[in-house]
Amino acid sequence: MIGRLRGTLLEKTAPEILIECGGIGYEVTMPMTSIYALPKLEDEAVIYTHFVVREDAQLLYGFANKVERKLFRLLIKVNGVGPKLALAILSGMSADQFVSCVAHDDVSTIVKIPGVGKKTAERLLIEMRDRLKDWQSDLLTPATDAMPLMPGESNTFVSDAKGDxxxxxxxxxxxQAQADKAVKAVFASDKSSEALIRDALKAML
Known part of the structure; x- marks a missing residue:
């Protein structure tokens, strides 16, 4: 099991990154909340990982801290929730925000996440309630508990930020229509792709 990677961040094309550790480049899929917390390219990054082996693929998922990984692992245990949907949930809100939705039976917010219908949202709230009753965020570490980047702070701005x-x-x-509309609504020429994604996700929730 690959549980943690520390290395040089080579590429960051949401929702995937490439991190080089000991001469090996690992392709890792991450939720947007974790990507916001990454350093600039060519800097050292530390991520916590969850390794999935399937018949047709070996997949590595990464997280900025143990809290997000913990919630991801709880989410994929829910009937009908796979890694892709769990990543979508963690991209739309922080771990504590999701826990708050569960605590307050906030179905209306959960159903705004792509792939989550009313029945799935209700099942999430029911199944996660007991699992999260003793939830604590004390697994956060100073090294990885970074605040999301604000517009203009990203060092990975590219000319095609809107397309990315x-x-x-x-x-x-x-x-495609939802993505086009959401990004267009928050677009500004000085925003990085990460800032656009973050603002678009906030606008849709």
Whole structure:
């Protein structure tokens, strides 16, 4: 089991990154909340991982801290929730925000996440309630508990930030039309793709 990686961040194309550790480049899929917390390219990054082996693929999922990984592991135990949907949930809100939704039976917020219908949302609230009753966020560490980047702070700005943001939202489960509309609503020429994704996700929830 690969549980943690520390290495040089080579690429960051949401929702995937490439991190080099000991001369080996690992492709890792991450929720947007974790990608916001990553350093700039060529800097050292530390991520916590969850390794999935399937018949047709070996997949590595990464998280900025143990809290997000813990919630991801709880989510994929829910009937009908796979890694892709769990990543979509963690991309739309922080771990504590999701826990708050469960505590307050907030179905209306949960159903706004792509791929989550009313029945799935209700099942999430029911199954996660007992699992999260003793939830604590004391697993956060100073090294990885970073605040999301604000517009203009990203060091990975590219000229096609709008296109990258739209592609990232589509990969998270939103339709092309939803992604186009959301990114267009928050677009500004000085925003990085990460800032656009974050603002678009907030606007849709």
């Amino acid at each position: 943001a739209i592609n990232a939202l589509v990969s998270l489960g939103y339709s």
